[in-house]
Amino acid sequence: MFCIIISTHFLLSLQDPVQITGGVGGSVILPCSYKEKELKPEEINEFWRYNNSMVVYNIDNGSPSIEGQDAMFKYRTEGFPTEYVNGNFSLRLNHLSFIDAGQFSCFISLVDEEHKLTLIVKDVETWNSATAPTSTSAVSCFLISNVLFLISNIMAFHVEYTVYVYKFVKD
Structure with a gap:
């Protein structure tokens, strides 16, 4: 929760x-x-x-x-x-x-x-x-998007895991 x-x-x-x-x-x-x-x-x-x-x-x-x-x-x-x-x-x-x-x-x-x-x-x-892309900004963009992707996957896994445990305890 x-x-x-x-x-x-x-x-x-x-x-x-x-x-x-x-x-x-x-x-x-x-x-x-x-x-x-x-x-x-x-x-x-x-x-x-x-x-x-x-x-x-x-x-x-x-x-x-x-x-x-x-x-x-x-x-x-x-x-x-x-x-x-x-x-x-x-x-x-x-x-x-x-x-x-x-x-x-x-x-x-x-x-x-x-x-x-x-x-x-x-x-x-x-x-x-x-706004013209540079190699530094492209690398930064790539790194930031990967970090956000990892965070969202970790959060999704945690939510999924919590729901699974909750259902298991209720049954």
Whole structure:
């Protein structure tokens, strides 16, 4: 039981603040989804906001709406209407500039859920050189992924073993 609580906490902490990074002049996808049940178009009311107040994009009764959209986002946002019934309310933001950096919120009104993410906008040259893989970063990535794989296997073995012992004692 102790191990299950730790692993659950570990998984939840990984989901906390989502950060999306994009380069000036480029585009990013701001993710937002709801997968609990299939939605009917008339049930879909979702709202994107910037820094808790500015209107970025709305979905009203399953249809995209830019009514009341802040001038900062005019002609720069794209939803994916065919994906709304699947619970995908992600938004593409085009022509990034430094002023776009900040917090975006996706509100799903049907279930009263809010998903927050932080957009970081970097200079393209700085961003490209910082994200270009090097042999050191490739080795680090390989080592980290192997360590995480080993930890997950150890935790899975421990949970499996605990359940087995528990069932054995109960019988």
